[in-house]
Amino acid sequence: MYSEKVMDHFQNPRNVGEIEDASGVGTVGNAKCGDIMRIYLDIDDDQIIRDCKFKTFGCGAAVATSSMATELVKGKSIYEALKITNKAVMEALDGLPPVKVHCSLLAEEAIHAALWDYAQKHDITIEGLEKPKADISEDEEEEDY
């Protein structure tokens, strides 16, 4: 059901982990729906993304799209990163099954959420970046355990 690239990025995901004192962290998704993505960005003074890591709770496609998204934003400026769409993530993975397209949307949102966090922390406005919808980095979901 998955392309070879998806399988590769699921089984050998790139950039798994955390960045301590990250410039920006974005968490999107919902444990109820079975997908949560967290992206960490390390952004230098020239607004270039030096490093990017992720953690994901979700299916094979969720892990693979997170992995690919981190690969795509690394080395980019924040404005270039902002332009990375879910389509670009999907294309880079040689496509996703229709029921998994939402995973690529989540990856796009996760990048935006991390950029938003960076902008907030540094008190800047990134043109074209809107407040992410699904940031659930607050602890509210924990209650359910």
Add this chain to the structure above:
Amino acid sequence: MEKKIIYMDNAATTPVKPAVLEAMLPYFTEKFGNPSSIYSISSENKNAITEARETIAQTLHTAPENIYFTAGGSESDNWALKATADAYGTKGKHIITTKIEHHALLHTCGYLEQKGFEVTYLDVDENGLVDPAKLEQAIRPDTILISVMFANNEIGTIEPIAEIGKIAKEHGVLFHTDAVQAYTQVPIDVDEMNIDMLSASGHKINGPKGIGFLYIRKGVKIRSFVHGGAQERHRRAGTENVPGIIGLAKAAQIATGDMSERTAKEREIRDHLIARIETEIPYARLNGDRTKRLPNNVNFSFQFIEGESMLIMLDGKGICASSGSACTSGSLDPSHVLLAIGLPHEIAHGSLRLTISDETTMEEADYVVDQLKEIVEWLRSMSPLYEDFVKKARS
């Protein structure tokens, strides 16, 4: 080198046993005659079907004329519900079932609701058990049918069928049970248990796909499911699936014959799997009842991880299993069974079902747990939920 496959998804389907296939094969070629024709090659087939019906009837301790061959479990469930609604709809329009039934039953109930029937979906407890007292309270003067599965396909819980049958009989309400998972795993006596209708399937018991049966107690008014010829006492028309019927009967005969030794062996491996997972993998929850449990079923939820990713990684190690996660169901919701036993969504997403067979070995069970440990650990290391949990625990 060909990768060895460890198949632990026997609740999904099973391979046809060689003896079953051998019994079926002649009925594809030289014994191809239509059982309804009068020449000898056909009447021989008619006799073969009669014998098969007798074999099946014996496994349930009933008479052969109460057995109707169908295309499988889903058809049997559909037939039992729709035909009962049809025949008894003037008497009443209320049906009682549970929240953990197979979709073949739940979606048929949904269809009947659209047709003006009212359905009570009983809750189950945290182990998936139906409370007979609550079931009795739900019975109304217009209740025409109670349908409770014999054993659950996901969590393996065996329901108190004899008690439910007794209640149904005392109240004069028909009782149907979907025994697709329980048949040949658990002894069944339809008279002792007061079962009026029972669904079963061939491919779950090392028989072929596309064949099953519905047991209907004599005296139950039941309408034709397929109109046409006189097959199955005019109740289900269509030239019989002769090889399927022969295969189903052979599989049922073998599986009933060796039930006690086979299930004893399965129980031993099942309990070994459960014990090792519980001691070696933290934050794992056994789903389903510990003792009222199918001999071949193991079902765990692993916190902080998602089921589909577990399945893909297990597949990479040659292990076939299944999950109740949303990603395997094609919807955003995890399994209705896991939600019905009270699991929060995120824990239901991380469920894993292993269903073994009598061919599963202890070595295979150990290999699966060894792999599973690593996989769960790896997926947790990648999980933001686990990260939050660990940080919270530290602070």
